[in-house]
Amino acid sequence: MALWRIRATVDDRPGYLAVLTASLALRGVNILTVQVHTTEAGALDDFLVDAPDRLTSADLVAAVERGRGRDCWVARSEARGLVDQPTRALGLASRLVRDPDALGEVLRTLLGADAVTWRPALGQSRPQAGVETMRLADPAGGSYEVLRAAPGFTPAEYARAQALVDLAANVERRTSEQVTLVLPDGAELVVRPAVADDLPAVAALHSRCSVRSLRQRYLGAASPSQRRLRRLLEPARGVTLLAVAGGFDGTPERVVAMANLLADGAVGELSLLVEEDWQRRGVGGALTRRLVAYAGRSGCAALVAHAYADNLGLLRVLQRVGRPGPVESDGDLITVTLPLPGAGAATGWTGVQPAEKTSADPADQDPGGPAPVRSRAAGTA
Incomplete structure (x- = not known):
């Protein structure tokens, strides 16, 4: 027996494929796989067959034509063709x-x-x-x-x-879009855009964060549901960046920080969540700088961030990446606005290549931590 591939066009009408297969069967041809490709000329049937050694390509073409097939192509095949x-x-x-x-x-x-x-x-x-x-x-x-x-x-x-x-x-x-971030203490993190497959790792990040960090990030709300996290990972307008530790020398990867930018017209809303062990090390400031650059490239005129009034680290981080406007108060909540003059030009994206490394600003080591802040838009996800 020998393996052959056969392609032929058949009228896309009931029973016509059965006529063709019956014609092949009469010659002892065993059909192993078949795919049907819809075309304007009809149904193009692609067969992998096992035929008796005595049959030649001309014999197979004749069998197809007797089975009402046309435009036949025949060629010898190999065992790897058995993979669907x-x-x-x-x-x-x-x-x-x-x-x-x-x-x-x-x-x-x-x-x-x-x-x-x-x-x-x-x-x-x-x-x-x-x-x-x-x-x-x-x-x-x-x-x-x-x-x-x-x-x-x-x-x-x-x-x-x-x-x-x-x-x-x-x-x-x-x-x-992936870069290696070198922190002032010499530690290295990979910073990259989030994708849907990151959901388990981001959920694990939330499980490791303290109640205080989650409270500051979500303004008192409980840790978000899986559905809400999924929407935060791939926002319809904006971007989510992840800081990932590990992955070097076979060590497992672990998401240690998440930064969200949700755009609403000319204004973007910023939020951060950094695991406790990675706070006060420049992670929050480095992620904020990248979100500011992204917002400028995307044409945003300003960024806003919301946090509790006692979260002084928020203002420090934003002061290091720009010149915040007046801070608005609403009870124990504050809103900080960061204008982006010359959006899309002055804040141009640097585009560091994967093989390169970029360093975090030592000034980003805020003694009060990198100030988790919360986007109201994210809170409604």
């Missing part, structure tokens, strides 16, 4: 998460392509069946050109390939 496409695509996606630079090889493997080339020109060819050249838009600019002499690409293959291109772009973007 969803499992194969997930495995390739996992590889991209670890190494986004492997995108070209991943596309070649996924599609069985002859060549994959990046082009500076923008554009994406229209997904259609039968073409030999696929052009995929690169979110970072340019496009990927994928060549395969036969069989022609299908719309489903376009969709799979574009999903992997988008995944690689997202991984690269996240990596480029």
Whole structure:
């Protein structure tokens, strides 16, 4: 017996696929897997079959045509073809998460392509069946050109390939936004944007924080629910930064601080939560500086932060990153406004690359701690 791949177009009508499979069965062909690709010309059926050694490619084409199939393509296959496409695509996606630079090889493997080339020109060819050249838009600019002499690409293959291109772009973007922060005491933390998968680690951070820290962060409210934390991690407008310890030399990672910026028009609201063991070490000030830079780049005119009146550390941190306006009082609560003159220009984002390191300002070691503050918008999440 020998493994073959067969592709053929069949009218998308009841019973037509059964006629084709019956025709193959009469020749002793065992169908191992089948995928159906919807196209404008009909249903394109992709088979992996085990056929008797006596059958040639011409015999298989003849069997398909007798089964009312057309535009048949036949080629010998290998045992690796037995892996179903969803499992194969997930495995390739996992590889991209670890190494986004492997995108070209991943596309070649996924599609069985002859060549994959990046082009500076923008554009994406229209997904259609039968073409030999696929052009995929690169979110970072340019496009990927994928060549395969036969069989022609299908719309489903376009969709799979574009999903992997988008995944690689997202991984690269996240990596480029990640920096290593060196604290004044020599400790190192990784600062990066939060994602939904960080929910367990952020929940663990809350469980380790004291009642006092949670009270200052959420203004007396209890520790937030999982649903609320999930919304804080990926706000609709704004950004959440995490400070992560560990991950070096095989040590487990641990989120030790979370900083939120929620935007509402021209005003952004700032909030911080820092684990006790990492307070008074410059973490809060360093995260605040990055949120201020992000807010300026995003066009915010000002930032506001809310805290209890006895939280003097809040004012100290904001004074170090800008020039706060008047402090407004409402009972035992205060609101601090930090104007951002020349938003988007004066506070331009520095864009430190992953391989580099940035140092926290020694002045950020506030003797009163990095002053957890709370965003009212976050409190309503």
